[in-house]
Amino acid sequence: MSTSRSMPGRVFTFAVGLCAFVVGDVATAQTPDQDSRVPAALVGKVTASIDSDSERLEAIFKDIHQNPELGFMEVRTAGIVARELKALGFEVTSGIGKTGVVGIFRNGAGPVVMYRADMDANAVEEATGLPYASKVRVKREDGSESPVAHMCGHDAHVTWMLGMARAMVSMKDDWSGTMLLVGQPAEEPITGAQAMVDDGLWSEHGVPKPDFFIGMHTAPGPVGVVVSSGGPKMAGTDQIDILFKGVGGHGSMPQLAKDPVLMAAMAVVQFQAVVSRVIEPQQTAVLTVGSIQAGADNNVIPGTALVKANIRWYDPQVRDQLIAGIRSVSNGIARTYGMPEDQLPVITMKGGSTPLVNDDALSNRLAVPLRGLLGDKNVVTDFPPATGSEDVHLLLGPHKDVPFTYLIAGVADPEVFAAARKEGKFMPYSAHNPNFVVDLEAIPVGTKIATVAMLELLATAAPK
Numbered sequence: 105m106s107t108s109r110s111m112p113g114r115v116f117t118f119a120v121g122l123c124a125f126v127v128g129d130v131a132t133a134q135t136p137d138q139d140s141r142v143p144a145a146l147v148g149k150v151t152a153s154i155d156s157d158s159e160r161l162e163a164i165f166k167d168i169h170q171n172p173e174l175g176f177m178e179v180r181t182a183g184i185v186a187r188e189l190k191a192l193g194f195e196v197t198s199g200i201g202k203t204g205v206v207g208i209f210r211n212g213a214g215p216v217v218m219y220r221a222d223m224d225a226n227a228v229e230e231a232t233g234l235p236y237a238s239k240v241r242v243k244r245e246d247g248s249e250s251p252v253a254h255m256c257g258h259d260a261h262v263t264w265m266l267g268m269a270r271a272m273v274s275m276k277d278d279w280s281g282t283m284l285l286v287g288q289p290a291e292e293p294i295t296g297a298q299a300m301v302d303d304g305l306w307s308e309h310g311v312p313k314p315d316f317f318i319g320m321h322t323a324p325g326p327v328g329v330v331v332s333s334g335g336p337k338m339a340g341t342d343q344i345d346i347l348f349k350g351v352g353g354h355g356s357m358p359q360l361a362k363d364p365v366l367m368a369a370m371a372v373v374q375f376q377a378v379v380s381r382v383i384e385p386q387q388t389a390v391l392t393v394g395s396i397q398a399g400a401d402n403n404v405i406p407g408t409a410l411v412k413a414n415i416r417w418y419d420p421q422v423r424d425q426l427i428a429g430i431r432s433v434s435n436g437i438a439r440t441y442g443m444p445e446d447q448l449p450v451i452t453m454k455g456g457s458t459p460l461v462n463d464d465a466l467s468n469r470l471a472v473p474l475r476g477l478l479g480d481k482n483v484v485t486d487f488p489p490a491t492g493s494e495d496v497h498l499l500l501g502p503h504k505d506v507p508f509t510y511l512i513a514g515v516a517d518p519e520v521f522a523a524a525r526k527e528g529k530f531m532p533y534s535a536h537n538p539n540f541v542v543d544l545e546a547i548p549v550g551t552k553i554a555t556v557a558m559l560e561l562l563a564t565a566a567p568k
């Protein structure tokens with residue numbers, strides 16, 4: 105397809121990461137024309153290279169889509185990344201942070217540009233009905249069985265990175281520097297990036313410090329539209345478990361028990377008062393309980409109840425207030441229902457991420473050649489902060505000063521997107537929805553976006 109197809113209207117919606125967000129009539133801010141390192145001739149070379157590779161890329165995408173793996177279980181997917189990068193001449197290290205992969209391609213003097221693709225899928229039963237839909241079920245560590253499907257587009261992320269790597273290697277006379285590509289495990293639980301850092305990504309594997317870092321994510325906007333926008337984009341988040349201890353007993357004699365189910369139910373309601381009555385109203389604060397696990401029978405009061413909560417924030421003080429609120433509400437409820445001080449709820453912080461802030465200069469710089477690739481109105485540079493979250497920026501570990509940006513690329517069929525808008529829907533489907541679809545046209549288009557972004561930072565001169 106043409107990558108400059110026009111986008112159906114400027115009102116569109118993206119759902120990305122762990123949360124959906126809406127963009128209405130966003131402005132494509134007109135920044136003054138800047139010189140790009142990727143002039144039209146080089147964009148043409150990228151387009152030709154990736155178009156000639158698109159059948160192979162589609163096959164890789166469908167293969168990964170049909171064989172999804174949950175976080176830290178991405179053995180097969182990581183194997184594909186390692187195999188493909190090795191074949192292209194990358195130095196490859198596998199097994200960083202359990203299933204993480206790093207590939208380094210040194211091509212003379214110049215900047216080190218890091219690019220990350222996350223590899224994990226979701227515990228969702230796919231309902232797209234596509235001929236290559238996932239039918240995979242997996243046994244988790246706790247023995248439970250779960251469906252698995254790529255409903256966040258990480259299969260596209262891996263394919264884009266592999267396609268970009270091949271295009272960049274085939275055009276290595278046009279650029280100089282080092283590519284540092286990362287296949288990251290376990291983005292969905294927001295623990296994979298930190299796991300790679302903790303496993304010595306920067307200290308034990310000879311990985312050079314990057315000069316720039318690019319991440320990229322799918323969104324159910326139209327194919328051919330990309331967001332390259334500076335400033336805060338994704339919220340900080342924490343996964344928090346609250347285990348209420350009670351005293352189990354017969355459902356007919358609650359006076360002889362201490363009911364943890366009731367404590368959990370009260371907590372879910374009272375947590376919302378922390379958001380509405382404690383947090384400054386102008387601040388971003390979300391507290392969601394996604395799971396309550398307690399008991400099995402109608403007539404048995406169980407001994408414990410587990411509440412799984414998630415918070416979103418931009419200001420660290422808001423984070424502190426939310427966590428303190430969860431603790432004080434939970435303890436207060438347990439005391440109210442008669443639990444002694446040594447049996448108060450156990451609160452476990454399971455992991456999280458800090459807010460994601462895109463570098464202004466880098467985002468504006470990448471927007472220039474992306475306009476050349478996709479057309480001016482298909483590059484969105486003015487994009488509001490969302491309450492979705494990511495851990496991509498945690499990969500930088502000690503190198504927090506490295507300019508970083510996170511591109512968001514539309515993957516919905518533009519006609520499907522336009523039809524959904526006509527029906528009054530915000531979007532045809534959201535990320536993590538069983539009907540999430542990456543249109544196959546998005547495979548070459550996303551690969552071109554990634555390649556043009558890399559070339560902007562690495563290209564030496566006019567194309568040869």
Ligand SMILES: [Zn+2]
Nearest residue numbers: 121122256292
């Ligand atoms: Zn996701």
Ligand SMILES: [Zn+2]
Nearest residue numbers: 121256258291
């Ligand atoms: Zn995702």
